[in-house]
Amino acid sequence: MSQYDVVVIGSGPGGYVAAIHSAQSGLKTAIVEREPTERLGGTCLLRGCIPTKAMLHTADMLETLKKGDQIGVMANDVALDMAKMQAYKGRVVQKNAGGVSYLMKKNKIDVHLGHGRLAGKGKVSVEKADGKKETLSTKNVILATGSTCFHLPFIDMSPERVLDSDAILEMEEVPEHLVVIGAGAVGTEFASVFLRYGSKVTLIEMAPAVLPSEDHEVSAEAEKSFKKQGMTVLTSSRVTDVKADAAGVKMVVETKKGDKTSSQTIEASHLLVAAGRAPRTQDIGAKGTRLKINERGVVEVDEFMRTGEPGVYAIGDIVDTPWLAHVASKEGILAVDHIAGKNPRPINYRLVPMCTYCSPEVASVGLSERAAKEAGYDVKTGVFPFSAIGKAAILNKTEGFVKIVADKKYDELLGLHIIGPKATELITEGTLAMELESTIEELLMTIHPHPTLAEAVAEAAHAAMGHAIHI
């Protein structure tokens, strides 16, 4: 029986990054993955970030080509071939999964395929697909088992008509009318994909705004844009009843307006339930350990990702931090550095960039205007629209804006909010600036190349100081 320094359970972006960093730190490392297709990469790679962004890319290209005539590109009969799109998406996923396997080999990490569980002090059991069990002996365990789609208890999932985000990835046809429950990142991204693929799309959100965790101006802009593109958006609304059969889905939607609640029945071809995700901690061998798992299934950890059980760490979607691939990866590195005795600095969760790849893209870091006010800051903001940016006009994508939230006292940069073209790329400037504790002045002192979309960030800094140039 091999003796490992670190065994990672789960090969998603938290787990596999932790494993590589562990091996690179000179620790003998194994990774356990129970994925039936025997591919590594977890949700992010197999049925999350990577395949959805591939689908979004085809939607973007479709839209660009359809609007080609506006800029002199005459692409006639532009159409989507779902089968080819699926093949392309499959290639992207396969290439990335292969890349992770290669990295495991390169870093001499043992890959054990099967269901990994804690099995007593310093032990991890791996139950293989054929039922055979193997026990690994290790000094440390990193739990990175991730999350699954959260299903609403009153909705029966039917593989034909009522789908979760895993199932919708495998769609072979464009739905005629897709209803999406949940206007968070997952819901708005699929809504954006299928709207541009040609579906009629209805987006239903319980909160009073789409992307409810974003800054209120950003949410409003997103909703305005979705509607302009032809999407039906119902906020302050909830689905109360769902009936699905071979013909389609029938559902009752209640919408609150002030004190009044109105009800309507919507008939659609497909329903996507994108109401969130749930941590996968039911079957990790926690019994008899000092792991603390709360009622939501989340594992409690300290600032170094340590659980209550000595030598056992937990990262990613099973802990109570933002459920994002880049957060999981950082947590994996932090856990390994702690195991390796490197005295690492805990993660500053205030500086996690949030990215939604809907159209237009939305990205943010730090505090929203409202949150900054609630935190007691004397807030000032600077907003600059992409419509006044040359590069945006060139790209024929002038929707959206950059918004800076700052503290009046020291001009401290508290938050950066972007809705518009390449928002998810542009947000990095704000993340770096905030990591360095910049003030607005550093942002506007920084020379931004022209013409670029990034100019909008500098202009928003100028606007926050009361002197925007190009507006």
Add this chain to the structure above:
Amino acid sequence: MRSEVVMPQMGESVTEGTVTAWLKEIGDVVERDEPLFEITTDKVDAEVPSPIAGVLVERLAKVGDTVEINTVVAVLDTEAKAGEVPAAAPESAAKAAASTVASTGAASGARTSGATATALAEAPTPSRGGVPSREELRRTRSTPLVRRIAQEHGIADLSQIDGSGLSGRVTKADIMAFIESGAHERAQGTNGSTGRIAQPSRPAPASPGLAPGERDHFEPMGPQRAAIAEHMIRSRATSAHAHTIHEIDFSAVFAARKRMKAEFEERGVKLTFTAFMVKAVADALRAFPVVNASLDGDQLLYRGDINVGVAVALEASLIVPVVRNVDELSLLGIARSINDLAERARTKRLKPDEVRGGTFTLSNHGIFGPEFGVPIINQPQTAIISTGAIKKRVVVDQKTDAIMVRPTAIFCMSFDHRTIDGATADKFLAHIRQTLEGWE
């Protein structure tokens, strides 16, 4: 030909020196390498030899002036005859006025009043040789936000704040904690040159409100005295001082010294009790590496070298030259090193680097006759031993109850209880006792 003499670089970390005496008058002939003036730094007193031969024609620093290294302090004329003093060119006089820092008292006054926001606005001056000092790094490695906050609160010197960010960068949280502790207000009230405030929670010492009488007089605290004062207070605030006291029988050492003394003298080395003590300390440090360690944040830094500082009393202060790699030296080698260092310390010929890098300190002040003393740890070391006088004392043999007269000394070790527990401290001292009592 006129030739300039500059304040020499005295060691890696020494950036300025105070002129304490001129050893030559204007018009005197000075040979190459002949002592020209004396300086004192916060580390060491030293005579500065003349780099060239000539006649001293100008002295550009007065006694008491604190001068940065590489500043011109004297002009020699290599062709003049004794007593001949050619007039200074106007250019060099102007340079002298610009380069000479005002006398110590005035300098501290200027620092207190002038060095607030302006110091922040200006780019940090690179130190000599292009390598920025730790303080410069700290200042440049604060964040923009921190510099803004510092400016508002009139905090000129960010190096007094412990930075928790990458590479010691001072973050917003660090400076806010510093401000909340009220430390910066105290810092502003004191001489900026004393630098860091060690312990924000410590209340500022009450002003004694001295009213000097007619027969009283003030004398400025020299840089060394000021440095010792600052180091001692900081050490008290840094380490959790605990103490253990052992009486050690020196009979065996007496016998050994008597036996070896002549032989050592033949080789030109005076064999002192200090050499035995340093040897015993080095052996014990090898057996107990934690006593040779330093605390860095929450990490213990175990030192590979065993470098024992030996305190030497000077007329008005104290200096601690360091015997390096003591564990690799024989008793003869140790004795020779100590003699050399102590002699040069008393004659101001020590180099500043020779007082750096100690990992443990022995303060052998028993020569003045005390029973024992309780020393303060020389930061960032973790322990220090102070020895009492070797005196004949009545001791009781623990086995036979016989009452005997023996030469003994009482050793007191102060140790940082954060890193060493009483048991370790006692075992360490017991190791020294066994070495000394069982000397062969």
